[in-house]
Amino acid sequence: MKTSSPLYRQIAKQMKEKIHKKAWLEGETIPTEAKLVEMFQASRVTIRQAINLLVNEGLLYKIQGSGTYVKENKIEHNIYSLKSFTEEMNALEKQAANKILTFQLIDPPDEIRSRLGIQEGEQVVYVRRLRMIEDKPLVIEDTYMPIKLFPDLSLEVMQGSKYHYIEQTKQFKIKESFQEVLPYMPPDEIRELLHLDCNIPIIKVQLSSTLKDDTVFEYSELYFKSDEYKFTIVATRT
Numbered sequence: 195m196k197t198s199s200p201l202y203r204q205i206a207k208q209m210k211e212k213i214h215k216k217a218w219l220e221g222e223t224i225p226t227e228a229k230l231v232e233m234f235q236a237s238r239v240t241i242r243q244a245i246n247l248l249v250n251e252g253l254l255y256k257i258q259g260s261g262t263y264v265k266e267n268k269i270e271h272n273i274y275s276l277k278s279f280t281e282e283m284n285a286l287e288k289q290a291a292n293k294i295l296t297f298q299l300i301d302p303p304d305e306i307r308s309r310l311g312i313q314e315g316e317q318v319v320y321v322r323r324l325r326m327i328e329d330k331p332l333v334i335e336d337t338y339m340p341i342k343l344f345p346d347l348s349l350e351v352m353q354g355s356k357y358h359y360i361e362q363t364k365q366f367k368i369k370e371s372f373q374e375v376l377p378y379m380p381p382d383e384i385r386e387l388l389h390l391d392c393n394i395p396i397i398k399v400q401l402s403s404t405l406k407d408d409t410v411f412e413y414s415e416l417y418f419k420s421d422e423y424k425f426t427i428v429a430t431r432t
Contacts, residue, residue: 201236202236202240202243203244205241206245206247209224213253222263222264223260223261223264224254224262224263227241230245245262289327290325290327291325291329292323292324292352292353292354294321295323296322297321297352298319299341300317300318302317306318306338309338309402310340310412312340316341317340318339318340319341319344320337322334322335322336331388331419332388332418332422333416333418334417336416337412338412338413339411343409347359356412360411366405366406366411367405367406368403368404368406369406371403372402372404373400373401374401375397375398375399377395377396378395378396378397379395380396380417384396396417396418397419398415398417399414399418400413401414401415401416
């Protein structure tokens with residue numbers, strides 16, 4: 195003989211529907227326990243069980259003394275963790291894909307040459323990639339890499355992970371990355387590539403990365419969809 199599921203599970207299911215239907219918005223607090231008791235006509239113990247179930251499922255999270263919040267369904271980018279887009283997506287068990295929009299050898303403008311620390315006359319490979327998950331565009335990346343360091347850099351390499359190529363194929367040691375995070379009003383070309391419906395600010399990151407001997411091996415400008423990404427910064431008091 196089948197029995198109905200426990201009341202707290204039934205309530206958790208209704209709470210989940212409110213999250214999926216956007217009645218409870220990401221990043222905002224859910225109603226207080228007292229209001230939930232009244233809403234679902236259940237005891238505080240039952241409400242707490244329902245909340246804990248959704249916390250364990252990763253849909254809600256608690257902040258001591260503040261309340262219970264709907265977890266934001268955004269990709270987290272930690273600027274103090276030097277990981278490639280592919281590595282970030284693999285950690286989230288998501289399948290990443292790169293669409294190469296531009297791949298060419300160029301004489302870089304003065305600003306790019308200065309950021310890479312190269313001399314006048316030295317050429318770089320310029321690559322524009324559209325980074326995607328399940329055919330959904332998330333990031334546009336403009337990368338400049340000195341040809342003297344990567345004479346065998348190919349379009350096929352850039353369709354995968356460039357850090358894997360640098361570390362595994364070239365056997366270079368990557369040391370660190372310097373990143374500037376800026377609000378940015380995208381031009382029409384970027385807005386169309388990221389499938390943005392309206393002209394809203396996005397997140398622009400200017401990034402320079404060095405090898406173990408302090409040689410700058412790349413300068414990149416990345417454009418992140420602000421409704422898909424959140425950035426985390428860890429500050430240490432010294």
